[in-house]
Amino acid sequence: MAARGQKPKPHLQAIREGTFRPDRDSEGASFAPADPVEPDWLEIMPGRAGDIAAVREKAAEVWARTVPALVISAGLTDPQRETAIEYCVTVARLWQAERELSRSGLVVETERGNVKSPWVTIAHQYRSHFRSLVGELGLSPAAATRITPPDPGGADGDIFD
Numbered sequence: 001m002a003a004r005g006q007k008p009k010p011h012l013q014a015i016r017e018g019t020f021r022p023d024r025d026s027e028g029a030s031f032a033p034a035d036p037v038e039p040d041w042l043e044i045m046p047g048r049a050g051d052i053a054a055v056r057e058k059a060a061e062v063w064a065r066t067v068p069a070l071v072i073s074a075g076l077t078d079p080q081r082e083t084a085i086e087y088c089v090t091v092a093r094l095w096q097a098e099r100e101l102s103r104s105g106l107v108v109e110t111e112r113g114n115v116k117s118p119w120v121t122i123a124h125q126y127r128s129h130f131r132s133l134v135g136e137l138g139l140s141p142a143a144a145t146r147i148t149p150p151d152p153g154g155a156d157g158d159i160f161d
Helices: 009-015 052-074 080-104 118-137 156-160
Strands: 107-110 113-116
Touching: 052 080, 080 156, 113 118
Parallel strands: none
Antiparallel strands: 107 113
């Protein structure tokens, strides 16, 4: 069963805000401040079937637009990049599903008659995953209010000096 109440703040955010208490908060993991390295999208999404090249391009575009902002706003580091990769793949796959829905429609004809397109289910599953990642990374307007940007000259810089 999931824990009740608000998600705990990351350790460094509690320090930046001056709300850290050792009896209440855990220090959690600390990562060296190294910028995330963009993955090889061909390695993550190999193949030549259908629009996979366009999906890889979309993932790279999302990375270029989102990850630099996350480094500045949330202090994203290279050891945490898998979450950012998962976000980029999810956005690209959701984009792919929406394109296929636009092409084929919500209902497809089969030998058993008209049925819901499988792309509807795929889009729904990726959209659900997208919402959880948006909250995790602080990319929605509501989630962004819970993220405090790192102070480049403040307490964060002293930890790794």
